[in-house]
Amino acid sequence: MKIEIVKNILEANDQVALLNRETFNNLNVFTVNVMASPGAGKTSLILEAIPRLNSSVAVIEGDVASSIDSEKVARFNIPVVQINTGGNCHLDASMIREAIKKLSLEGIRYLFIENIGNLICPASFDLGEHIRIVISSVPEGDDKPYKYPGLFSTVDAVILNKIDLLPYVDFNIEYFKNGITAINKKAKIFPVSCKTDEGIDSWVEWLKGENRYK
Numbered sequence: 001m002k003i004e005i006v007k008n009i010l011e012a013n014d015q016v017a018l019l020n021r022e023t024f025n026n027l028n029v030f031t032v033n034v035m036a037s038p039g040a041g042k043t044s045l046i047l048e049a050i051p052r053l054n055s056s057v058a059v060i061e062g063d064v065a066s067s068i069d070s071e072k073v074a075r076f077n078i079p080v081v082q083i084n085t086g087g088n089c090h091l092d093a094s095m096i097r098e099a100i101k102k103l104s105l106e107g108i109r110y111l112f113i114e115n116i117g118n119l120i121c122p123a124s125f126d127l128g129e130h131i132r133i134v135i136s137s138v139p140e141g142d143d144k145p146y147k148y149p150g151l152f153s154t155v156d157a158v159i160l161n162k163i164d165l166l167p168y169v170d171f172n173i174e175y176f177k178n179g180i181t182a183i184n185k186k187a188k189i190f191p192v193s194c195k196t197d198e199g200i201d202s203w204v205e206w207l208k209g210e211n212r213y214k
């Protein structure tokens, strides 16, 4: 019985996600679902991308509480909406449907959706995005793709952030990469540092290449 309920929730979510995707397609808004554990660098990576894209960007910020991240994004004077889930561990398509009513998406070419910091729950919920990325960071350890295959197997790219900390942490990049390719052959892997900017340009160039509406 429980399994049936979960299935119904996911089916209902998928219906709304289809509507969201239709909206994004009609408006030519390339939409990126940014997922990661708390503190991996979701907001930092979005802040690095905004000035490099040379295009119109909007952001939906998802957090359990607070408007800390949306205030950082708002400094760029771009459209931003904060969703506070109040406890939910993931965003769902209905939350995004509500958020886009408050965003003026006309003329926007990139929409980043920062999901709730969590490596499990966001994986099952299609938001209507065009691509999904996961950020893993060096201090979290090199075994995350092995421990959270559900999320790592669904993404188009894996960003390994905080590589400036590699000298201080036991982190085997080959082991990390092998864990990804074992479950997801299509995922691109980008080692970056939002602190030193290393690797950020190549990630942004890849993102531009993925945008069918640019």
Ligand SMILES: Nc1nc2c(ncn2[C@@H]2O[C@H](COP(=O)(O)OP(=O)(O)OP(=O)(O)O)[C@@H](O)[C@H]2O)c(=O)[nH]1
Binding pocket: 036, 037, 038, 039, 040, 041, 042, 043, 044, 045, 069, 116, 117, 161, 162, 163, 164, 165, 192, 193, 194, 195, 196
């Ligand atoms: N050393 C180092 N610190 C970083 C890097 N990227 C982000 N940080 C720091 O990591 C902390 C968390 O970064 P955020 O971008 O807020 O992470 P987040 O994933 O958005 O966090 P939540 O929204 O709270 O889940 C901040 O103190 C950042 O300054 C990096 O490449 N290197």
Ligand SMILES: [Mg+2]
Binding pocket: 042, 043, 044, 069, 114
């Ligand atoms: Mg954040």
